[in-house]
Amino acid sequence: MAGQRNQGAVAFTSMPTRQTQPKAIALISGGLDSLLAAKVVKEQGVHVEGINYFTGFCVEGHTHAIRNRDRTRHKRNNALWSAEQLGIQLHIVDVIDAYKDVVINPKHGYGANLNPCLDCKSFMVTRAREWIEDNGFDFIVTGEVIGQRPMSQRRETLPVIANESGAEDRLLRPLCAQLLAPTLPERMGWVDREQLYAFNGRSRKPQMALAEQFGIKEYAQPAGGCCFLTDATYATKLRDLWASRGEKRYELDDIMLLKVGRHLRPRPHLKVIVARDAGETQYLRGYRKAYAHLLMTSHNGPMTLLEGEVHDGDAELAARIAARFGQGRAASDVQFDFVTAAGVARSLAVAPFKPEDIAPEWYV
Amino acid sequence: MSAYTLDAKQLLCPLPVIRTQDRVATLKIGDVLTVYCTDPGALSDIPTWCRLHGHTMLSSKEDVDGVIELVLKVGSPIYHAQQ
Numbered sequence: 001m002a003g004q005r006n007q008g009a010v011a012f013t014s015m016p017t018r019q020t021q022p023k024a025i026a027l028i029s030g031g032l033d034s035l036l037a038a039k040v041v042k043e044q045g046v047h048v049e050g051i052n053y054f055t056g057f058c059v060e061g062h063t064h065a066i067r068n069r070d071r072t073r074h075k076r077n078n079a080l081w082s083a084e085q086l087g088i089q090l091h092i093v094d095v096i097d098a099y100k101d102v103v104i105n106p107k108h109g110y111g112a113n114l115n116p117c118l119d120c121k122s123f124m125v126t127r128a129r130e131w132i133e134d135n136g137f138d139f140i141v142t143g144e145v146i147g148q149r150p151m152s153q154r155r156e157t158l159p160v161i162a163n164e165s166g167a168e169d170r171l172l173r174p175l176c177a178q179l180l181a182p183t184l185p186e187r188m189g190w191v192d193r194e195q196l197y198a199f200n201g202r203s204r205k206p207q208m209a210l211a212e213q214f215g216i217k218e219y220a221q222p223a224g225g226c227c228f229l230t231d232a233t234y235a236t237k238l239r240d241l242w243a244s245r246g247e248k249r250y251e252l253d254d255i256m257l258l259k260v261g262r263h264l265r266p267r268p269h270l271k272v273i274v275a276r277d278a279g280e281t282q283y284l285r286g287y288r289k290a291y292a293h294l295l296m297t298s299h300n301g302p303m304t305l306l307e308g309e310v311h312d313g314d315a316e317l318a319a320r321i322a323a324r325f326g327q328g329r330a331a332s333d334v335q336f337d338f339v340t341a342a343g344v345a346r347s348l349a350v351a352p353f354k355p356e357d358i359a360p361e362w363y364v
Numbered sequence: 365m366s367a368y369t370l371d372a373k374q375l376l377c378p379l380p381v382i383r384t385q386d387r388v389a390t391l392k393i394g395d396v397l398t399v400y401c402t403d404p405g406a407l408s409d410i411p412t413w414c415r416l417h418g419h420t421m422l423s424s425k426e427d428v429d430g431v432i433e434l435v436l437k438v439g440s441p442i443y444h445a446q447q
């Protein structure tokens with residue numbers, strides 16, 4: 001990392017003196033700010049392409065695609081939609097593995113939940129800096145606004161991102177650039193500082209007015225943040241996963257499953273994931289080769305996965321929980337096929353739990 | 365021209381697009397790629413990605429089991445990042 005940073009700094013000190021159209025990569029999250037930032041720069045004649053990093057925690061359509069009640073919603077990837085509004089290429093990059101270290105060991109700590117926003121921004125700008133160096137682009141554009149977010153978008157933290165990423169003054173924040181020292185693209189005349197902005201604070205009004213000015217009528221309104229790590233319920237589930245493993249560790253399947261179903265932990269070593277509707281049942285079915293699971297055979301009922309270790313009696317316990325959420329909840333017994341993670345199947349019949357049998361603390 | 369397939373079933377948005385993008389990067393202009401996926405978001409996302417990058421959607425359909433089949437033809441990029 002340090003080596004990469006130095007490389008970036010060296011490349012930056014040799015000022016490009018190009019006559020051709022300057023080129024920028026814009027970090028596109030799918031929200032309004034990044035859309036506007038890219039638009040502002042593109043309007044000044046810069047060749048702009050977009051880049052979007054998929055960390056595994058992005059809110060993008062996941063649960064919408066799974067749950068029944070969400071299936072009627074218009075599904076689209078907001079970053080792609082932003083790129084289409086802008087008329088630019090969008091490179092979507094899978095950073096799932098590299099991002100783990102950001103979530104697990106954030107140098108600057110977490111925000112209100114498990115969101116390591118400052119480390120996350122540094123990580124993404126570092127990636128973008130590497131991308132522009134590899135692809136002969138001149139600078140990076142982000143939609144950051146001073147004071148917009150309590151952790152990563154404070155006046156003191158913006159230089160941290162520029163510095164740690166090695167982007168230094170090749171990082172332009174068009175929406176608040178007038179409040180910051182002039183960057184390379186401004187000094188080189190690739191963009192006109194006078195046509196950049198001085199947005200500051202949490203108000204969304206300046207962005208909405210600028211959107212209006214550009215004729216952008218429809219845009220995503222991210223609630224709270226751009227990823228699940230800002231979500232308190234999700235963060236609780238991720239903490240529980242780490243606690244159960246005795247270490248901070250996750251795979252993509254883990255973090256996807258945290259978005260789906262009811263999660264109950266009736267034993268320290270065992271978590272039961274019960275689908276909440278047919279859409280989730282369909283989705284969880286896709287995991288049946290990797291997880292021990294229960295298929296209700298006597299009634300209609302949810303697909304249920306067992307995560308962790310399955311000790312004697314655990315399949316029956318999980319089945320009693322699952323039966324509570326199926327159509328046989330009032331029956332005297334409900335039958336299941338229980339299949340181990342290794343694919344060994346057996347039948348079992350249990351009496352469904354009554355609501356009061358399920359301890360509130362089991363719910364993660 | 366050659367024909368290829370990509371299995372992106374069970375992957376959620378935007379992974380089907382990422383897998384498509386990465387696969388197309390290995391193909392030649394005129395090649396045809398059939399992508400199978402299950403996230404309904406792909407029905408709008410993969411055609412959008414194709415429009416942005418200059419590829420042509422030849423067909424898209426969803427079968428009764430919810431498996432979506434998208435067929436695209438690799439084109440030349442609309443925008444060129446000059447090296």
Ligand code: SF4
Pocket residue numbers: 115116117118120121152225226227228229230
């Ligand atoms: S909300 Fe999530 S994606 Fe956005 S900066 Fe914070 S950690 Fe990163």
